[in-house]
Amino acid sequence: MSGDGRQVDGTAADSGPAADSGVAAVAGPAAGRTWTLADSVALEARAYGWLILVVLPVLSLLPTVVGLVVVLVGGDVTVADATSTLWWVVLVPLVSAIPAFVATALSLPVTWAVGNRLRRVRSDRAHVAWTALTAAVLAVVSTAVAALLLAGGYGDPLVYVGSALPMGLAAGVAGALARRGQLRGARRRDTAEPTPEPPPTAPPEALV
Secondary structure (H helix, E strand, O other): OOOOOOOOOOOHHHOOHHHHOOOOOOOOOOOOOOOOHHHHHHHHHHHHHHHHHHHHHHHHHHHHHHHHHHHHOOOOOOHHHHHHOOHHHHHHHHHHHHHHHHHHHHOHHHHHHHHHHOOOOOOHHHHHHHHHHHHHHHHHHHHHHHHHHHOOOOOOHHHHHHHHHHHHHHHHHHHHHHHHHHHHHHHHHHHHOOOOOOOOOOOOOOOO
16 A cells, blocks of 8 residues: 555565565555655645644643633633633744744655655554654754754753644644544545456367
8 A cells, every 4th residue: 555545556565585586475454555755745734734724723722721711710810811812823823834834844855754664564553653753753853943043052952842842742743633634535545446357267268
């Protein structure tokens, strides 16, 4: 199957020393999995959409929810204070859109390399987990480096890494959702495609 879960023929599993020596290629879900640049671009686009349109707005809404809960239980936070944080739902994705797009483009080679290494892995859960981990690590590194550069290199680098952890969490969730959707979409396409009919057999020779 391909990087998005589709089955292909004539892959590396059918060639190489094993095939040349007469050893049968391994069959099953792991055989024939490929990962192309188009798969990487599609995954990055999905993850970016999830990040900007869903994950960041939801995470930005959490302070508002917490503030409203405090109001309901009789805290000192006013409704105006709680509702003012609604701006974060719009502001955070807007501010993050361009940096996240740049980080997505720069991480494309890493995404391709990781996907290529996982092409023989059968478990969809492993693909989702590794995609989430890769996205989280790349987001933490890129965010910390950007913050460090903007600060002129002053301060403890671990502080910048700590401040980048929320973005890493958001990117990891977005990456997992994107990979899961990519795999599920491929399964649906595989199910919808008609099964090729076997080639016709030659009629038996007439008996003399």
